[in-house]
Amino acid sequence: MLTIKKILFTFFLLSLNFLLCFEASATHIRAGDLSVRRIGNSSLEYEITVFLYRDFEGIPAQAGEISFGTGDSESVNPQSQGFINDGTTEVLLYQTTYIFPSPGWYDISYLESNRNDNVLNMDFSGATPFYIESSFLINPILGLNSSPVLLIAPVDKAAIGQRFIHNPGAFDAEGDSLAYRMTICKQGKDTDVENYRFPNNPNENWTEMTEDGDTPGQFYIDPITGDLVWDAPSEAGEYNVAFFVDEFRDGEIISSVNRDMQIVVEDYDNERPELIIPNDTCIVVGDILLDTIYAIDPDSDRVTLSLETIVPPNDEPDFRVLGLQPPNGYEEGVFTWSPSCGAVRELPYEFTFKAKDERQGGRNIAELVDLKTWRVTVVGPPPQNLNAELDEGLPQITLTWDDYTCENAETMVIYRKKGSFEFDPVCETGIPDYTGYEYLGEVPIDETTYIDQDLERGTNYCYRIYAVFRGPQGGESISSTEVCSFVPDLFYMTNVTVDETDTNSGQITIRWTQPDPELVDDYNVITYDLYRTTQSNLGTMTLIEDNISESDTTYIDQILNTTQEDYAYQVTLKGDGDSISSSILTTQVRLGAAPSSESITINWKADVPWNLTSTYLHYVYRKLATEDESDYQLIDSVSTQTSGLSYTDTGAEPFTLEELTEYNYVVQTFGSYEVPLIREPLENWSQEIITSLLDTIPPCPPVLTLDLLNCDLLPQIGDISPTEDCISDSFENRTSWVNNPDENCTEPVAYYKLYYSPRPSDSKEDYILLDSLTDLSFIHSDLVSVAGCYAVTALDVNGNESDFSNIECQDTCPLFELPNAFSPNNDGINDFFTPMKCPRFVKEVDFKVFNRWGELMYENNEDPLINWDGTNTNGNPVSPGVYYYEAEVSFYRLEESQETERFKGWIQVLTNEVKNAPK
Incomplete structure (x- = not known):
């Protein structure tokens, strides 16, 4: 017969067993994601798909609730899709359809309890709900749309000390742009998992170093590729992380798919396999893309190779794995694709390949993977027979x-x-x-x-x-x-070439062809008029020579400013004095320079009727600016078909470009009309240009002087009785400086910058720029306080700025004195309690009056002059007698620690009434 004690003990054991079983059975969800797909003929009808991944040791699949973001929700029963990860994880599909009421943004979510137990970067994960929420925009203006789908399962394995990579295999049927971003795992709408930590949390030991031994370890998602990288886990266990896949169209976000995934880290005696994939490429519709993917396992374990992503059904590639196993640690797959016109899109297709090793010795001994994504852009075929x-x-x-x-x-x-x-x-x-x-x-x-x-x-x-x-x-x-x-034309310009570069005696040679005699045989006399204009005066043509004879097709234009001006020429063909035709306005070759600190880039341009970027090379010449004309050296040739009209001089060995040294450049160009009737090449020279490396040497810092305030002169202000505006007097600080007298300071100064800080500091970031100026002095005026610090810098014509000069600071000399009596009797004398003299450099005053029993009688923190009229907080006059005050005064000071002073004392209130004078 059972005793009462034995019955109670048995009941306790049964209860404990029930609770333990309940706890074990109530933990199950590892990961999941939610996507949306438009269906039917209505632009408002969509299919909602949730994939969940259940720990096989947890409770069986249950109905889950999908909320549509409209206030409506639906309980949906799951459909098992089988098991993955050696049978440890069941894939569950929750799917339903819904017609949304109107276009707009909708936050569609799924909620279920609970997650699987013992997730390290959560507290009490087994009792924590699982929540995912994807956002979706219905906008007919942007067109119909379905959200991206994630094709690679979100439960993945990692190894301690080895770099882990996961890619969700996001695929968007419309070819919209995708971007990726991390987020925090949720346990409800707008509710983060309590005390959630990312795997690289510095307060934990989960990510101590990278696979290569660098610190700290890394955990991130690539916003472009979607590669989730953990380099590298340090502690075995299960971790959950979450991210969004954002979908963009025409620069506007139109959906965000939420994935909450689990990474299972184990301590393997194993190295992960390595994938070798081709470089990103393109394929033209009608061509065949054929390449090989390689998988190599460093331990020579069995390795499997697979393609994890898809493309539209009618354009699926063929991926044939050669099957080079049993275990040798090497596998190949042949990728073949010939996409149709329907596969053309702006963004590349992302083919994610997976290599997985299988170490022998039983289930879950070691299965590590490597993922890599090959990006292939499908482009349309070229138009034919233009x-x-x-x-x-x-x-x-x-x-x-x-x-x-x-x-x-x-x-x-x-x-x-x-x-x-x-x-x-x-x-x-x-x-x-x-x-x-x-x-x-x-x-x-x-x-x-x-x-x-x-x-x-x-x-x-x-x-x-x-x-x-x-x-x-x-x-x-x-x-x-x-x-x-x-x-064709009657005649053609062939040359506008610069012979001499000078501001006054520059020279340009202009040449053109004679007209075909058969085209002008109706005229007795053929002549030419030559016109000139400049870039600075376009539209105004100047006749520089008229009635040039038919056989004379060369003209030398002199006394020009070819250093600064850009000249253009036009020839008019005349028959018997009448205009027949005019050439195209043709400019000289104009050379420019863009120097840097280590190289000089020169570029040239010309508006000419011939092709200046033909197959002919252009030649670049250089000399020191101090050398004779004959000292020009050919330094390089330029293929304008590949480099354009530009060349960068880096001073190739044995020549070295030196700072503060001037160099002359000139370019010889060659062009062609590309027709047999006009000779080629057409040779034209640019003007010469003088330039140098970008000067990076700043001037020396100037020497700064600050006129300090003479506080001995201020009592004359302080003696003034307080008035409403006595503390509004403005002050000014006078600064001046001179260039550094050091004889080594030879860099010329173009201008100065003056900086100010209200506090002493050696950091330039704490100073604001007051002004940029060429003067050697500056008055900082209209100040309520003279407290502050100044520094000045010197700059050259290239904007190189010196270090700070000496920093000069000055402080204020505050003044605040209170009397110990006043007589608020309305006789016009001492009716208000106020400072005895005009306060100096006062920001604010917090003033309080107490009676002898410590009761607050009056308080004012708005008027720095106090102006107490002898009334209490209720507005009634206080009785004559002695009162005590406290005044906390904030001053304008250089040091923040000196800004506040406290004053205490007593006040004698003499009377509240005006007594009659004795007769």
Whole structure:
């Protein structure tokens, strides 16, 4: 027979066992994420998908609640998708549909209790709810949309001391731009998990150093690639982290998918495998991309290789693993892809590959992975058979091309350039800026003709076109091949070359061709007029020579300022005195310089009818500014097809560019009309330019003087009786300085900067700039206080700034004195209790009056002059007698510790009534 004591003990054991079982069964969720997909014909109907990952030792799957962000919610039963991680984790699918009431932002969430137990970076994780919330914008203006989906499971393994990497494998069907950011794990709406810590929390020992032994260890997510990196875990256990995948369209965020994932860290006697993938690339529709992916395990364990991400169903690549196992630590996979037009998009496709090793010896001995993502951009095929046909009489050029092969393209864009430019687009879509092509126009994709009427005679026009694809995926095609058409003229400019560079005696030679005799045989006398203009006076043409004979096609223009001016010339062809045709306005080659501290970049430009960026090289010459003209040395040649009209001189060995040394440069250019009837190359020289390395040497700091306040002169102010404006007197500080007298200070000074700080400090960051000036003095006026510090710097013409000068400071000399009696009897004499003299440098006064029993009678913290009229806090006159005061006074002082003083004393209130004088 059981005794009462035995019954109670048995009940206790049963209760304890029940609680332990409940605790074990109530812990289950490891990870999860939530995505949204538009379905049906309505732009407001969406499918909500939640994937949860359950610890197989926890309770079986239960219904979970999905909230739609509208006040509505639904309890959804799970569908098991099987097990992963050697059967330790069950994948659960919760899915439902919902019609939203209107366009707008919606925060869609899932909540369930509880997480699995013993997560290290949470407190009591087994009793902590699991909550994820993804945001989604419905906006018909931006177009229909589904959120990204995350294709790689969010439960991953890591090893102590080894770099861990996870990528969610985010895929967006519309090809929108994605970005990644960390967040804190949640346990409810707007509620972070209590005492959540990131794995690299400095107060924990979870991330002591990187795999390479550097400190501190690192934990971050790459905002562009989505690679979640932990380098490297230091303590075994389970950790939960969370992040958002943000989706952007036209620069506007349109969704944020929330993932809460678990990293299981174990102490393995194992090294992770390594993936070797190709460099990021592109594939043109119609071509085949063929490459090999390699997986290598340093321990020679069995290694498996897989492709973890997908593309649209009709454009899936083929990834064939060769199967080079059993265990040898080496595997290969062959990737083959030939995408269709529907796969063209602006952003690259991200193919994430996974290598996983399998060490023999039983389940969970060691399974480490390496993830790497290969980015491949699909671009449209180039338009075919571009042709240019000239109608010389108008003139105009008609472009035609074949129907474009991709129906999802939207427009065909046309670009034009004066002269040819050879380039191989490879993975460059459209027309790169460096080619010199300029936008001309665009037509709908179903049009195959464009007419160019904005033409100048005597110019070789070259064209390229490319296709632009519809959004939201966007994307472009490779450029077409180049086609050119020359618009003939009666004659052609060939030279505007600088012979001499000088401010007064500069010289330029101008040349042009004779007209074809058959084109001017109707005229008896052929002559030319030559006009000139300058960049500083465009639009005003000056006739510099008229009626030049037909055979004379060279003119030397002299007495010019070729150092500073940019000249342009135009020739008018005349027949029997009447104008027949004018050449294109042609400029000289103008050279400029952009020096840095270690190199000098020169660039040149010219507005000429011939192609200045042809296949001919340009030549750069240099000499010291002090050397003779004959001392110019050829230092390099420039291929303008690849480098443009620019060259950077770094002073290659054995020559060294030196600071504070001036160098002369001149450039010899070669161009071509690219037609047989005009000789080539056309040689033209720039003007000379003098420049030097960017001066980085600052001047020496100046020597500063501050006129100090003479406090002995202030009592004359202090003797003035207090009035309403007596403390508003303004002060000024006078500063002056001289250049540093050190004989080694030879760097010239262009101007100065004066700085001020209300507190003493040796740090420049604590000072504000008062003024930049060329004078050697400055008056800092309208001050309520003279307290402060000053410093001045010197700067040269290049903006190099010296260190601070000596720092000069001065303090105030405060004054605040209170009387010990006043008579508030309205006789106009001493009716108010106020300082005896005008206070100096007072910010504020907190003044209190007490009676002899310590009761507060009066308080004022608004008027620095106090002006107590003898009434108490109720507005009634106080009785005559002795009272006690406390005054806390804040002064303007240089040191903050000296700003506040406390004054205590007594006050004799004499009377509140005016007595009649004795008769």
